[in-house]
Amino acid sequence: MKRKDITRVRDIAKKSWHDTYNGIIPIEIQNRFLEGAYSEKNMKYRMKRSYIYIAEKEGEAVGFANFSPISQEGYVELGAIYLYPSQQGIGIGSALLHYGVNQLHPREIQLNVEQNNLKALNFYKSKGFEIIKDFHENFDGHLLNTYRMSWKLD
Secondary structure, eight states, X not given: OOGGGHXXXXXXXXXXXXXXXXXXXXXXXXXXXXXXXXXHXXXXXXXXXXXXXXXXXXXXXXXXXXXXXXXXXXXXXXXXXXXXXXXXXXXXXXXXHHHHHHHHOOSEEEEEEETTOHHHHHHHHHHTOXXXXXXXXXXXXXXXXXXXXXXXXO
């Protein structure tokens, strides 16, 4: 990701979140999260402290994946794979996931997924991720039911 991509990444995150979490997370909470997590300042911070890979189609960004650096234990945290809704289900998310694996060579990838986000849950399960923990989290005053998932690569 380059600085020029920030505006597009913010747009992808917003449209993906609204499409995915409609009926799961109230829109005001989604908007507050997106404003903070994808602010200009936080995006610049993420670019320095993590790996953000962009998927392009016809020269335009249509999705991205955000991976942490490899931990001392050999795993990376997958913070996001977000695509424009019209670009889902055609292999772009899989390509981003595999690109991150090939770039970082982790022994394991871990992530959190909301239990009602069936599209993501089924996607990760189809790639080999397994549920390792089930927990509740307070997300800006809204209770989320979350799975911790892991994909062991070695």
